[in-house]
Amino acid sequence: xxxxxxxxxxxxxxxxxxxxxxxxxxxxxxxxxxxxxxxxxxxxxxxxxxxxxxxxxxxxxxxxxxxxxxxxxxxxxxxxxxxxxxxxxxxxxxxxxxxxxxxxxxxxxxxxxxxxxxxxxxxxxxxxxxxxxxxxxxxxxxxxxxxxxxxx
Amino acid sequence: xxxxxxxxxxxxxxxxxxxxxxxxxxxxxxxxxxxxxxxxxxxxxxxxxxxxxxxxxxxxxxxxxxxxxxxxxxxxxxxxxxxxxxxxxxxxxxxxxxxxxxxxxxxxxxxxxxxxxxxxxxxxxxxxxxxxxxxxxxxxxxxxxxxxxxxx
DNA sequence: ATTTTAACCCACTATTAACCACTTATCTTA
DNA sequence: TAAGATAAGTGGTTAATAGTGGGTTAAAAT
Numbered sequence: 001x002x003x004x005x006x007x008x009x010x011x012x013x014x015x016x017x018x019x020x021x022x023x024x025x026x027x028x029x030x031x032x033x034x035x036x037x038x039x040x041x042x043x044x045x046x047x048x049x050x051x052x053x054x055x056x057x058x059x060x061x062x063x064x065x066x067x068x069x070x071x072x073x074x075x076x077x078x079x080x081x082x083x084x085x086x087x088x089x090x091x092x093x094x095x096x097x098x099x100x101x102x103x104x105x106x107x108x109x110x111x112x113x114x115x116x117x118x119x120x121x122x123x124x125x126x127x128x129x130x131x132x133x134x135x136x137x138x139x140x141x142x143x144x145x146x147x148x149x150x151x152x
Numbered sequence: 153x154x155x156x157x158x159x160x161x162x163x164x165x166x167x168x169x170x171x172x173x174x175x176x177x178x179x180x181x182x183x184x185x186x187x188x189x190x191x192x193x194x195x196x197x198x199x200x201x202x203x204x205x206x207x208x209x210x211x212x213x214x215x216x217x218x219x220x221x222x223x224x225x226x227x228x229x230x231x232x233x234x235x236x237x238x239x240x241x242x243x244x245x246x247x248x249x250x251x252x253x254x255x256x257x258x259x260x261x262x263x264x265x266x267x268x269x270x271x272x273x274x275x276x277x278x279x280x281x282x283x284x285x286x287x288x289x290x291x292x293x294x295x296x297x298x299x300x301x302x303x304x
Numbered sequence: 305a306t307t308t309t310a311a312c313c314c315a316c317t318a319t320t321a322a323c324c325a326c327t328t329a330t331c332t333t334a
Numbered sequence: 335t336a337a338g339a340t341a342a343g344t345g346g347t348t349a350a351t352a353g354t355g356g357g358t359t360a361a362a363a364t
Contacts (some may be wrong), residue, residue, distance in 0.1 A: 091311075117235070118230065120221075124232070133232075146229060
């Protein structure tokens with residue numbers, strides 16, 4: 001699935017006393033005028049929050065609509081991804097309030113790391129991300145498989 | 153994957169007090185007008201930084217966009233490669249500021265060596281590169297294997 | 305009605321990027 | 335080969351903006 005969005009980079013911030021998080025200006029500036037500062041934030045597959053610009057989210061919704069609810073896997077998957085989806089806007093300063101349910105899910109304390117992953121933005125507990133960095137590596141075999149698809 | 157870019161040569165510089173690095177004029181001049189002084193700098197596979205002109209990087213990005221984030225291997229791979237990718241421009245003087253994360257990764261101190269490697273430019277700690285030069289040689293067997301692919 | 309919560313607005317600070325000026329090197333031409 | 339001219343590389347200052355904190359008002363809930 002191709003997208004107009006190609007978020008990249010890593011940025012570290014603190015969540016403030018009002019549970020506000022700053023979206024890095026570099027990523028914020030990429031938001032199209034069509035998206036009007038509006039985005040969807042939901043549970044990531046890992047223990048982080050995923051942010052999609054609203055137009056991007058609508059594309060995903062279209063794909064999700066193709067999945068039949070007769071399949072149990074589909075039902076669970078759809079439920080988990082849709083029930084935690086919040087439509088938000090960032091304020092004049094480029095911040096938004098992170099919903100409590102996502103603070104819990106992503107174990108957000110104070111130090112957060114925001115990373116761009118093409119069509120989405122991930123919000124992580126900084127120390128959690130560092131841990132995963134060390135433990136979850138791509139093994140050589142998987143790299144070999146990837147090398148057949150991606151020429152980097 | 154063939155490219156319009158054929159960077160070659162080796163150049164030595166100092167990184168200045170503001171973490172600025174000069175891109176050698178010889179390489180800089182090759183940047184197409186389409187690239188508008190814009191490039192992506194990211195982690196190399198060795199302990200150096202890789203610079204891709206933005207149009208080159210977009211080719212890579214297109215390939216990355218084909219990978220679904222529902223696969224765990226894909227997620228890890230995408231995260232690790234994209235989070236360290238910074239989109240930058242060089243200034244009027246032909247310099248750019250090297251992000252701290254890459255200074256750390258490539259152990260950049262003061263003396264740096266910039267080398268052209270076809271479609272990308274590598275930024276090295278000079279002494280580190282010299283060390284690797286001595287220790288990491290291509291053995292005869294590997295050369296034989298290469299000879300089947302490259303006619304030099 | 306009172307308390308709590310969230311949205312909005314304003315202001316300060318720190319960082320970054322743009323700008324300017326100078327030195328050194330290279331190229332050209334007499 | 336020398337001298338001028340042009341380009342490359344280096345350093346610092348200024349201006350813009352990104353990030354942060356807090357206060358006020360509006361809304362919601364008890």
